[in-house]
Amino acid sequence: MTTKSDNDILKGIHNPDISHVLHPLTIRHLAREWLKEDAPNFDYGGFVVGEKEETAVLLLKSEGVLAGKPFFDAIFKELDCTVTWNIPEGTFLTPVNAVATVSGKVRQILLGERVALNIITRASGIASAAKRIRTTVEDLGWHGEVAGTRKTTPGFRMVEKYSLLVGGVSTHRYDLSSMIMLKDNHIWTAGSITQIEVECRSLEDAREAASAGSDVIMLDNFTPQALVDAAAKLKKEYPKLIIEASGGITEETIARYCDVNVDVISLSRLTQGYDVVDFSLKIRKDGIDPRNTPVNL
Incomplete structure:
Protein backbone atom coordinates (compact mmCIF):
# COMPACT_ATOMS: atom_id res chain seq x y z
CA MET A 1 0.00 0.00 0.00
CA THR A 2 1.65 3.22 -1.12
CA THR A 3 0.01 6.64 -1.20
CA LYS A 4 1.08 10.18 -1.98
CA SER A 5 2.65 11.88 1.00
CA ASP A 6 1.26 15.11 2.38
CA ASN A 7 4.13 17.07 0.84
CA ASP A 8 3.66 15.38 -2.55
CA ILE A 9 0.12 16.75 -2.63
CA LEU A 10 1.29 20.25 -1.68
CA LYS A 11 4.34 20.41 -3.99
CA GLY A 12 4.19 23.21 -6.50
CA ILE A 13 1.63 25.21 -4.53
CA HIS A 14 2.93 28.61 -3.45
CA ASN A 15 2.18 29.36 0.20
CA PRO A 16 -0.71 26.87 0.24
CA ASP A 17 -3.71 27.42 2.47
CA ILE A 18 -4.07 23.93 3.89
CA SER A 19 -6.93 24.70 6.26
CA HIS A 20 -9.28 23.01 3.78
CA VAL A 21 -7.88 19.59 4.75
CA LEU A 22 -9.65 20.00 8.11
CA HIS A 23 -13.26 18.89 8.52
CA PRO A 24 -15.26 21.95 9.66
CA LEU A 25 -17.60 19.93 11.88
CA THR A 26 -14.65 18.31 13.65
CA ILE A 27 -13.01 21.67 14.27
CA ARG A 28 -16.28 23.03 15.62
CA HIS A 29 -16.67 20.03 17.94
CA LEU A 30 -13.11 20.48 19.25
CA ALA A 31 -13.62 24.20 19.84
CA ARG A 32 -16.79 23.55 21.82
CA GLU A 33 -15.15 20.86 23.94
CA TRP A 34 -12.13 23.07 24.69
CA LEU A 35 -14.39 25.94 25.75
CA LYS A 36 -16.53 23.64 27.90
CA GLU A 37 -13.41 22.30 29.60
CA ASP A 38 -12.23 25.81 30.51
CA ALA A 39 -15.65 27.14 31.62
CA PRO A 40 -17.96 24.23 32.43
CA ASN A 41 -20.31 26.24 34.65
CA PHE A 42 -20.41 29.93 35.63
CA ASP A 43 -18.20 32.58 34.02
CA TYR A 44 -17.89 34.99 36.94
CA GLY A 45 -15.20 37.10 35.28
CA GLY A 46 -17.39 37.54 32.23
CA PHE A 47 -20.27 38.70 34.43
CA VAL A 48 -18.02 41.39 35.90
CA VAL A 49 -16.74 42.85 32.61
CA GLY A 50 -20.11 42.76 30.82
CA GLU A 51 -20.97 42.91 27.15
CA LYS A 52 -19.30 46.09 25.90
CA GLU A 53 -17.92 45.74 22.38
CA GLU A 54 -14.12 45.64 22.40
CA THR A 55 -11.20 44.75 20.16
CA ALA A 56 -8.17 42.75 21.28
CA VAL A 57 -4.84 42.48 19.46
CA LEU A 58 -2.86 39.25 19.14
CA LEU A 59 0.79 39.96 19.90
CA LEU A 60 3.76 37.70 19.13
CA LYS A 61 6.44 37.86 21.82
CA SER A 62 8.96 35.31 20.50
CA GLU A 63 10.02 34.22 17.03
CA GLY A 64 8.44 31.28 15.27
CA VAL A 65 6.18 29.99 12.50
CA LEU A 66 2.55 31.05 12.74
CA ALA A 67 0.24 28.01 12.84
CA GLY A 68 -3.18 27.09 14.18
CA LYS A 69 -5.35 29.80 12.64
CA PRO A 70 -8.35 27.53 11.83
CA PHE A 71 -8.59 26.42 15.46
CA PHE A 72 -8.15 29.96 16.80
CA ASP A 73 -10.90 31.11 14.43
CA ALA A 74 -13.23 28.26 15.43
CA ILE A 75 -12.95 29.11 19.12
CA PHE A 76 -13.94 32.73 18.64
CA LYS A 77 -16.60 31.87 16.07
CA GLU A 78 -18.34 29.85 18.78
CA LEU A 79 -18.32 33.01 20.89
CA ASP A 80 -19.69 35.27 18.12
CA CYS A 81 -16.41 37.14 17.80
CA THR A 82 -14.69 38.21 14.58
CA VAL A 83 -11.02 37.46 13.92
CA THR A 84 -9.07 39.47 11.34
CA TRP A 85 -5.62 38.19 10.41
CA ASN A 86 -2.83 40.46 9.21
CA ILE A 87 -0.28 37.70 8.51
CA PRO A 88 -0.66 34.43 6.52
CA GLU A 89 -0.34 31.08 8.24
CA GLY A 90 3.05 29.43 7.81
CA THR A 91 4.93 32.74 7.95
CA PHE A 92 8.10 32.85 10.04
CA LEU A 93 7.88 35.83 12.36
CA THR A 94 10.02 37.70 14.83
CA PRO A 95 8.18 39.52 17.66
CA VAL A 96 5.42 41.62 16.14
CA ASN A 97 2.55 43.65 17.56
CA ALA A 98 -0.33 42.94 15.21
CA VAL A 99 -0.68 39.32 14.13
CA ALA A 100 -4.48 39.54 14.30
CA THR A 101 -7.38 41.34 15.96
CA VAL A 102 -10.40 39.86 17.73
CA SER A 103 -13.59 41.90 17.98
CA GLY A 104 -16.75 41.17 19.95
CA LYS A 105 -18.33 41.42 23.38
CA VAL A 106 -15.56 41.73 25.94
CA ARG A 107 -16.83 38.84 28.07
CA GLN A 108 -16.77 36.59 25.00
CA ILE A 109 -13.24 37.65 24.03
CA LEU A 110 -12.01 36.88 27.54
CA LEU A 111 -13.90 33.58 27.59
CA GLY A 112 -11.95 32.42 24.53
CA GLU A 113 -8.63 34.13 25.27
CA ARG A 114 -6.76 31.41 27.17
CA VAL A 115 -8.18 28.53 25.15
CA ALA A 116 -7.22 30.17 21.84
CA LEU A 117 -3.75 31.10 23.10
CA ASN A 118 -3.17 27.56 24.38
CA ILE A 119 -3.87 26.26 20.89
CA ILE A 120 -1.90 28.75 18.82
CA THR A 121 1.21 28.72 21.04
CA ARG A 122 1.46 24.94 20.77
CA ALA A 123 0.57 24.75 17.08
CA SER A 124 3.15 27.39 16.25
CA GLY A 125 5.75 25.60 18.39
CA ILE A 126 5.30 22.39 16.43
CA ALA A 127 5.34 24.18 13.08
CA SER A 128 8.51 26.02 14.08
CA ALA A 129 10.31 22.79 15.02
CA ALA A 130 9.12 21.14 11.81
CA LYS A 131 10.34 24.09 9.74
CA ARG A 132 13.79 23.99 11.36
CA ILE A 133 14.19 20.28 10.66
CA ARG A 134 12.88 20.62 7.11
CA THR A 135 15.41 23.39 6.47
CA THR A 136 18.21 21.27 7.94
CA VAL A 137 17.64 18.30 5.63
CA GLU A 138 17.11 20.51 2.58
CA ASP A 139 20.40 22.28 3.26
CA LEU A 140 22.05 18.84 3.24
CA GLY A 141 20.56 18.13 -0.18
CA TRP A 142 18.51 15.20 1.11
CA HIS A 143 15.28 14.72 -0.84
CA GLY A 144 13.33 12.30 1.35
CA GLU A 145 10.40 12.99 3.64
CA VAL A 146 10.57 14.07 7.27
CA ALA A 147 7.51 12.87 9.18
CA GLY A 148 5.93 12.98 12.61
CA THR A 149 4.64 9.89 14.39
CA ARG A 150 1.49 8.73 16.19
CA LYS A 151 3.02 9.83 19.50
CA THR A 152 0.63 12.74 19.91
CA THR A 153 -1.24 14.28 22.81
CA PRO A 154 -4.59 12.52 23.40
CA GLY A 155 -7.41 14.77 22.23
CA PHE A 156 -4.98 17.14 20.51
CA ARG A 157 -3.87 15.02 17.55
CA MET A 158 -5.57 17.04 14.83
CA VAL A 159 -3.85 20.25 15.92
CA GLU A 160 -0.45 18.58 16.16
CA LYS A 161 -0.70 16.76 12.83
CA TYR A 162 -1.99 19.88 11.08
CA SER A 163 0.89 21.91 12.52
CA LEU A 164 3.39 19.45 11.07
CA LEU A 165 1.98 20.18 7.62
CA VAL A 166 2.18 23.93 8.17
CA GLY A 167 5.84 23.50 9.14
CA GLY A 168 6.57 21.60 5.93
CA VAL A 169 6.86 17.97 7.05
CA SER A 170 4.60 14.96 6.59
CA THR A 171 2.15 13.63 9.16
CA HIS A 172 2.94 9.91 8.71
CA ARG A 173 -0.20 7.85 9.43
CA TYR A 174 -2.90 9.78 11.24
CA ASP A 175 -4.26 6.85 13.26
CA LEU A 176 -4.42 3.05 13.36
CA SER A 177 -6.93 3.03 10.51
CA SER A 178 -4.74 5.02 8.12
CA GLN A 272 6.52 15.41 22.14
CA GLY A 273 8.29 17.96 24.30
CA TYR A 274 8.17 20.80 21.78
CA ASP A 275 8.75 24.42 22.77
CA VAL A 276 5.86 26.83 22.38
CA VAL A 277 5.80 30.18 20.61
CA ASP A 278 4.80 32.99 22.97
CA PHE A 279 1.64 34.94 22.08
CA SER A 280 -0.59 37.22 24.14
CA LEU A 281 -3.98 38.83 23.55
CA LYS A 282 -4.38 42.42 24.78
CA ILE A 283 -7.57 44.51 24.73
CA ARG A 284 -7.27 48.11 23.56
CA LYS A 285 -7.71 50.40 26.55
CA ASP A 286 -8.42 54.11 26.92
CA GLY A 287 -7.71 54.80 23.28
CA ILE A 288 -4.29 53.10 23.41
CA ASP A 289 -3.73 50.49 20.71
CA PRO A 290 -1.52 47.57 21.94
CA ARG A 291 0.01 47.50 18.46
CA ASN A 292 1.83 50.72 19.36
CA THR A 293 3.29 49.39 22.59
CA PRO A 294 6.34 47.16 23.17
CA VAL A 295 5.75 43.43 22.69
CA ASN A 296 7.29 42.50 26.05
CA LEU A 297 4.03 43.23 27.86
Whole structure:
Protein backbone atom coordinates (compact mmCIF):
# COMPACT_ATOMS: atom_id res chain seq x y z
CA MET A 1 0.00 0.00 0.00
CA THR A 2 1.65 3.22 -1.12
CA THR A 3 0.01 6.64 -1.20
CA LYS A 4 1.08 10.18 -1.98
CA SER A 5 2.65 11.88 1.00
CA ASP A 6 1.26 15.11 2.38
CA ASN A 7 4.13 17.07 0.84
CA ASP A 8 3.66 15.38 -2.55
CA ILE A 9 0.12 16.75 -2.63
CA LEU A 10 1.29 20.25 -1.68
CA LYS A 11 4.34 20.41 -3.99
CA GLY A 12 4.19 23.21 -6.50
CA ILE A 13 1.63 25.21 -4.53
CA HIS A 14 2.93 28.61 -3.45
CA ASN A 15 2.18 29.36 0.20
CA PRO A 16 -0.71 26.87 0.24
CA ASP A 17 -3.71 27.42 2.47
CA ILE A 18 -4.07 23.93 3.89
CA SER A 19 -6.93 24.70 6.26
CA HIS A 20 -9.28 23.01 3.78
CA VAL A 21 -7.88 19.59 4.75
CA LEU A 22 -9.65 20.00 8.11
CA HIS A 23 -13.26 18.89 8.52
CA PRO A 24 -15.26 21.95 9.66
CA LEU A 25 -17.60 19.93 11.88
CA THR A 26 -14.65 18.31 13.65
CA ILE A 27 -13.01 21.67 14.27
CA ARG A 28 -16.28 23.03 15.62
CA HIS A 29 -16.67 20.03 17.94
CA LEU A 30 -13.11 20.48 19.25
CA ALA A 31 -13.62 24.20 19.84
CA ARG A 32 -16.79 23.55 21.82
CA GLU A 33 -15.15 20.86 23.94
CA TRP A 34 -12.13 23.07 24.69
CA LEU A 35 -14.39 25.94 25.75
CA LYS A 36 -16.53 23.64 27.90
CA GLU A 37 -13.41 22.30 29.60
CA ASP A 38 -12.23 25.81 30.51
CA ALA A 39 -15.65 27.14 31.62
CA PRO A 40 -17.96 24.23 32.43
CA ASN A 41 -20.31 26.24 34.65
CA PHE A 42 -20.41 29.93 35.63
CA ASP A 43 -18.20 32.58 34.02
CA TYR A 44 -17.89 34.99 36.94
CA GLY A 45 -15.20 37.10 35.28
CA GLY A 46 -17.39 37.54 32.23
CA PHE A 47 -20.27 38.70 34.43
CA VAL A 48 -18.02 41.39 35.90
CA VAL A 49 -16.74 42.85 32.61
CA GLY A 50 -20.11 42.76 30.82
CA GLU A 51 -20.97 42.91 27.15
CA LYS A 52 -19.30 46.09 25.90
CA GLU A 53 -17.92 45.74 22.38
CA GLU A 54 -14.12 45.64 22.40
CA THR A 55 -11.20 44.75 20.16
CA ALA A 56 -8.17 42.75 21.28
CA VAL A 57 -4.84 42.48 19.46
CA LEU A 58 -2.86 39.25 19.14
CA LEU A 59 0.79 39.96 19.90
CA LEU A 60 3.76 37.70 19.13
CA LYS A 61 6.44 37.86 21.82
CA SER A 62 8.96 35.31 20.50
CA GLU A 63 10.02 34.22 17.03
CA GLY A 64 8.44 31.28 15.27
CA VAL A 65 6.18 29.99 12.50
CA LEU A 66 2.55 31.05 12.74
CA ALA A 67 0.24 28.01 12.84
CA GLY A 68 -3.18 27.09 14.18
CA LYS A 69 -5.35 29.80 12.64
CA PRO A 70 -8.35 27.53 11.83
CA PHE A 71 -8.59 26.42 15.46
CA PHE A 72 -8.15 29.96 16.80
CA ASP A 73 -10.90 31.11 14.43
CA ALA A 74 -13.23 28.26 15.43
CA ILE A 75 -12.95 29.11 19.12
CA PHE A 76 -13.94 32.73 18.64
CA LYS A 77 -16.60 31.87 16.07
CA GLU A 78 -18.34 29.85 18.78
CA LEU A 79 -18.32 33.01 20.89
CA ASP A 80 -19.69 35.27 18.12
CA CYS A 81 -16.41 37.14 17.80
CA THR A 82 -14.69 38.21 14.58
CA VAL A 83 -11.02 37.46 13.92
CA THR A 84 -9.07 39.47 11.34
CA TRP A 85 -5.62 38.19 10.41
CA ASN A 86 -2.83 40.46 9.21
CA ILE A 87 -0.28 37.70 8.51
CA PRO A 88 -0.66 34.43 6.52
CA GLU A 89 -0.34 31.08 8.24
CA GLY A 90 3.05 29.43 7.81
CA THR A 91 4.93 32.74 7.95
CA PHE A 92 8.10 32.85 10.04
CA LEU A 93 7.88 35.83 12.36
CA THR A 94 10.02 37.70 14.83
CA PRO A 95 8.18 39.52 17.66
CA VAL A 96 5.42 41.62 16.14
CA ASN A 97 2.55 43.65 17.56
CA ALA A 98 -0.33 42.94 15.21
CA VAL A 99 -0.68 39.32 14.13
CA ALA A 100 -4.48 39.54 14.30
CA THR A 101 -7.38 41.34 15.96
CA VAL A 102 -10.40 39.86 17.73
CA SER A 103 -13.59 41.90 17.98
CA GLY A 104 -16.75 41.17 19.95
CA LYS A 105 -18.33 41.42 23.38
CA VAL A 106 -15.56 41.73 25.94
CA ARG A 107 -16.83 38.84 28.07
CA GLN A 108 -16.77 36.59 25.00
CA ILE A 109 -13.24 37.65 24.03
CA LEU A 110 -12.01 36.88 27.54
CA LEU A 111 -13.90 33.58 27.59
CA GLY A 112 -11.95 32.42 24.53
CA GLU A 113 -8.63 34.13 25.27
CA ARG A 114 -6.76 31.41 27.17
CA VAL A 115 -8.18 28.53 25.15
CA ALA A 116 -7.22 30.17 21.84
CA LEU A 117 -3.75 31.10 23.10
CA ASN A 118 -3.17 27.56 24.38
CA ILE A 119 -3.87 26.26 20.89
CA ILE A 120 -1.90 28.75 18.82
CA THR A 121 1.21 28.72 21.04
CA ARG A 122 1.46 24.94 20.77
CA ALA A 123 0.57 24.75 17.08
CA SER A 124 3.15 27.39 16.25
CA GLY A 125 5.75 25.60 18.39
CA ILE A 126 5.30 22.39 16.43
CA ALA A 127 5.34 24.18 13.08
CA SER A 128 8.51 26.02 14.08
CA ALA A 129 10.31 22.79 15.02
CA ALA A 130 9.12 21.14 11.81
CA LYS A 131 10.34 24.09 9.74
CA ARG A 132 13.79 23.99 11.36
CA ILE A 133 14.19 20.28 10.66
CA ARG A 134 12.88 20.62 7.11
CA THR A 135 15.41 23.39 6.47
CA THR A 136 18.21 21.27 7.94
CA VAL A 137 17.64 18.30 5.63
CA GLU A 138 17.11 20.51 2.58
CA ASP A 139 20.40 22.28 3.26
CA LEU A 140 22.05 18.84 3.24
CA GLY A 141 20.56 18.13 -0.18
CA TRP A 142 18.51 15.20 1.11
CA HIS A 143 15.28 14.72 -0.84
CA GLY A 144 13.33 12.30 1.35
CA GLU A 145 10.40 12.99 3.64
CA VAL A 146 10.57 14.07 7.27
CA ALA A 147 7.51 12.87 9.18
CA GLY A 148 5.93 12.98 12.61
CA THR A 149 4.64 9.89 14.39
CA ARG A 150 1.49 8.73 16.19
CA LYS A 151 3.02 9.83 19.50
CA THR A 152 0.63 12.74 19.91
CA THR A 153 -1.24 14.28 22.81
CA PRO A 154 -4.59 12.52 23.40
CA GLY A 155 -7.41 14.77 22.23
CA PHE A 156 -4.98 17.14 20.51
CA ARG A 157 -3.87 15.02 17.55
CA MET A 158 -5.57 17.04 14.83
CA VAL A 159 -3.85 20.25 15.92
CA GLU A 160 -0.45 18.58 16.16
CA LYS A 161 -0.70 16.76 12.83
CA TYR A 162 -1.99 19.88 11.08
CA SER A 163 0.89 21.91 12.52
CA LEU A 164 3.39 19.45 11.07
CA LEU A 165 1.98 20.18 7.62
CA VAL A 166 2.18 23.93 8.17
CA GLY A 167 5.84 23.50 9.14
CA GLY A 168 6.57 21.60 5.93
CA VAL A 169 6.86 17.97 7.05
CA SER A 170 4.60 14.96 6.59
CA THR A 171 2.15 13.63 9.16
CA HIS A 172 2.94 9.91 8.71
CA ARG A 173 -0.20 7.85 9.43
CA TYR A 174 -2.90 9.78 11.24
CA ASP A 175 -4.26 6.85 13.26
CA LEU A 176 -4.42 3.05 13.36
CA SER A 177 -6.93 3.03 10.51
CA SER A 178 -4.74 5.02 8.12
CA MET A 179 -2.31 2.28 7.15
CA ILE A 180 -1.50 -1.26 8.20
CA MET A 181 1.71 -1.07 10.19
CA LEU A 182 3.10 -4.01 12.13
CA LYS A 183 5.28 -3.04 15.09
CA ASP A 184 7.45 -5.23 17.28
CA ASN A 185 4.61 -6.39 19.57
CA HIS A 186 2.51 -7.47 16.59
CA ILE A 187 5.40 -9.46 15.16
CA TRP A 188 6.35 -11.13 18.42
CA THR A 189 2.72 -12.09 19.08
CA ALA A 190 2.05 -13.41 15.57
CA GLY A 191 5.41 -15.14 15.31
CA SER A 192 6.24 -13.83 11.83
CA ILE A 193 5.99 -10.86 9.52
CA THR A 194 3.33 -10.42 6.85
CA GLN A 195 3.04 -7.21 4.82
CA ILE A 196 2.44 -3.48 4.33
CA GLU A 197 4.67 -1.37 6.65
CA VAL A 198 6.71 -3.34 9.15
CA GLU A 199 8.87 -2.12 12.00
CA CYS A 200 12.15 -4.04 11.92
CA ARG A 201 14.96 -4.16 14.43
CA SER A 202 17.44 -6.13 12.34
CA LEU A 203 18.44 -6.60 8.72
CA GLU A 204 17.10 -10.15 8.88
CA ASP A 205 13.65 -8.89 9.96
CA ALA A 206 13.72 -6.34 7.15
CA ARG A 207 14.55 -8.96 4.52
CA GLU A 208 11.75 -11.21 5.77
CA ALA A 209 9.27 -8.35 5.61
CA ALA A 210 10.41 -7.26 2.14
CA SER A 211 10.20 -10.79 0.76
CA ALA A 212 6.66 -11.08 2.20
CA GLY A 213 5.57 -8.07 0.16
CA SER A 214 5.86 -5.14 2.55
CA ASP A 215 5.80 -1.73 0.87
CA VAL A 216 7.62 0.14 3.64
CA ILE A 217 10.32 -1.07 6.01
CA MET A 218 10.89 0.92 9.19
CA LEU A 219 14.42 0.42 10.50
CA ASP A 220 13.87 1.14 14.17
CA ASN A 221 16.54 2.20 16.65
CA PHE A 222 19.46 1.49 14.32
CA THR A 223 22.67 3.42 14.87
CA PRO A 224 23.32 5.85 12.00
CA GLN A 225 26.03 3.69 10.40
CA ALA A 226 24.07 0.46 10.83
CA LEU A 227 21.07 2.11 9.26
CA VAL A 228 23.06 3.39 6.27
CA ASP A 229 24.57 -0.07 5.72
CA ALA A 230 21.21 -1.88 6.02
CA ALA A 231 19.43 0.61 3.77
CA ALA A 232 22.05 0.17 1.04
CA LYS A 233 21.72 -3.63 1.12
CA LEU A 234 17.92 -3.54 1.11
CA LYS A 235 17.72 -1.06 -1.76
CA LYS A 236 20.07 -3.23 -3.80
CA GLU A 237 17.94 -6.33 -3.18
CA TYR A 238 14.54 -4.59 -3.32
CA PRO A 239 14.87 -1.38 -5.40
CA LYS A 240 11.21 -0.33 -5.01
CA LEU A 241 11.20 -0.72 -1.24
CA ILE A 242 10.48 2.42 0.80
CA ILE A 243 12.86 2.63 3.75
CA GLU A 244 12.02 4.62 6.86
CA ALA A 245 14.43 5.49 9.65
CA SER A 246 12.97 5.93 13.12
CA GLY A 247 13.72 5.61 16.81
CA GLY A 248 15.60 8.12 18.93
CA ILE A 249 16.27 10.56 16.09
CA THR A 250 16.42 14.22 17.13
CA GLU A 251 16.89 17.60 15.53
CA GLU A 252 20.57 17.40 16.53
CA THR A 253 21.19 13.94 15.03
CA ILE A 254 18.92 13.88 11.98
CA ALA A 255 21.75 14.82 9.59
CA ARG A 256 23.43 11.46 10.26
CA TYR A 257 20.36 9.62 8.92
CA CYS A 258 19.97 11.63 5.69
CA ASP A 259 21.24 8.91 3.38
CA VAL A 260 20.44 8.51 -0.31
CA ASN A 261 18.83 5.11 0.39
CA VAL A 262 16.56 6.42 3.15
CA ASP A 263 13.17 7.68 1.96
CA VAL A 264 11.52 8.75 5.22
CA ILE A 265 12.81 9.89 8.59
CA SER A 266 10.20 9.98 11.37
CA LEU A 267 10.63 11.74 14.71
CA SER A 268 8.40 11.63 17.76
CA ARG A 269 10.11 14.76 19.11
CA LEU A 270 8.05 16.88 16.73
CA THR A 271 4.91 16.20 18.77
CA GLN A 272 6.52 15.41 22.14
CA GLY A 273 8.29 17.96 24.30
CA TYR A 274 8.17 20.80 21.78
CA ASP A 275 8.75 24.42 22.77
CA VAL A 276 5.86 26.83 22.38
CA VAL A 277 5.80 30.18 20.61
CA ASP A 278 4.80 32.99 22.97
CA PHE A 279 1.64 34.94 22.08
CA SER A 280 -0.59 37.22 24.14
CA LEU A 281 -3.98 38.83 23.55
CA LYS A 282 -4.38 42.42 24.78
CA ILE A 283 -7.57 44.51 24.73
CA ARG A 284 -7.27 48.11 23.56
CA LYS A 285 -7.71 50.40 26.55
CA ASP A 286 -8.42 54.11 26.92
CA GLY A 287 -7.71 54.80 23.28
CA ILE A 288 -4.29 53.10 23.41
CA ASP A 289 -3.73 50.49 20.71
CA PRO A 290 -1.52 47.57 21.94
CA ARG A 291 0.01 47.50 18.46
CA ASN A 292 1.83 50.72 19.36
CA THR A 293 3.29 49.39 22.59
CA PRO A 294 6.34 47.16 23.17
CA VAL A 295 5.75 43.43 22.69
CA ASN A 296 7.29 42.50 26.05
CA LEU A 297 4.03 43.23 27.86
